[in-house]
Amino acid sequence: MPSPQSPRLAVLVAVLLAVIGVGLIVSGVVMVFDGDPTAASGTNGASTTVAITSGPLPTVVPAPTVTAVAPPEFAFVILADDTGTITLEAPSTWVDVNTGAWTSDGVDIGPSLRAAVDLAAWIEGWETPGLFVGVTDQIEAADAMGDFGGSCEVDRTESITVAGVAGTAQWWWSCGDAASSFFVGVVPLGAGTIILFQILDGPEALPVVVEHVLGSFRYAG
Numbered sequence: 001m002p003s004p005q006s007p008r009l010a011v012l013v014a015v016l017l018a019v020i021g022v023g024l025i026v027s028g029v030v031m032v033f034d035g036d037p038t039a040a041s042g043t044n045g046a047s048t049t050v051a052i053t054s055g056p057l058p059t060v061v062p063a064p065t066v067t068a069v070a071p072p073e074f075a076f077v078i079l080a081d082d083t084g085t086i087t088l089e090a091p092s093t094w095v096d097v098n099t100g101a102w103t104s105d106g107v108d109i110g111p112s113l114r115a116a117v118d119l120a121a122w123i124e125g126w127e128t129p130g131l132f133v134g135v136t137d138q139i140e141a142a143d144a145m146g147d148f149g150g151s152c153e154v155d156r157t158e159s160i161t162v163a164g165v166a167g168t169a170q171w172w173w174s175c176g177d178a179a180s181s182f183f184v185g186v187v188p189l190g191a192g193t194i195i196l197f198q199i200l201d202g203p204e205a206l207p208v209v210v211e212h213v214l215g216s217f218r219y220a221g
Contacts, residue, residue: 081111089216090115102134110136126176129201137193141186144196162187181206
């Protein structure tokens with residue numbers, strides 16, 4: 001027959017087993033999460049490895065600095081033709097000046113102005129900066145515009161306004177061995193009369209000179 005103390009002993013044994021079981025569970029959890037990167041996974045037992053790599057930091061390349069190039073600066077002087085009907089401002093270094101009439105086949109066809117560093121060199125080639133401006137009723141606008149494709153590359157055709165009158169201009173570049181730039185402008189004044197502009201200079205200087213010459217031009221005919 002069982003001893004009257006047996007139920008109490010059974011209870012104590014059960015409590016002791018429960019405590020031991022909890023201790024084992026806690027121990028297992030600690031083993032998994034004790035910071036060991038190779039501890040067994042709690043799901044499938046596979047080894048989990050945390051790889052930490054190191055190396056040089058990426059090189060940061062600074063953005064390039066863009067320096068604006070200022071257009072060339074010129075001093076300009078006022079020029080007038082012999083009749084006093086044409087006035088304009090040309091670069092002061094263009095000291096070789098001709099204020100006589102525009103001639104064609106030995107015949108005067110209107111007033112004109114020529115100015116260059118050296119007029120003979122300007123007429124003969126593409127190396128010397130200079131200009132010609134003339135007014136005539138003896139040449140058609142299309143013929144006055146000319147074609148310089150044999151020595152230059154055509155750049156663009158655009159509208160211009162000179163002294164309040166609309167006209168047309170062509171820009172040429174890479175002219176001759178000097179790779180100069182050339183501007184030709186034709187402005188109709190009515191009744192078959194035109195103004196012709198021809199200006200030669202370097203690629204950077206030409207736009208500045210053209211703007212100033214056209215802006216300063218006056219015709220009192």
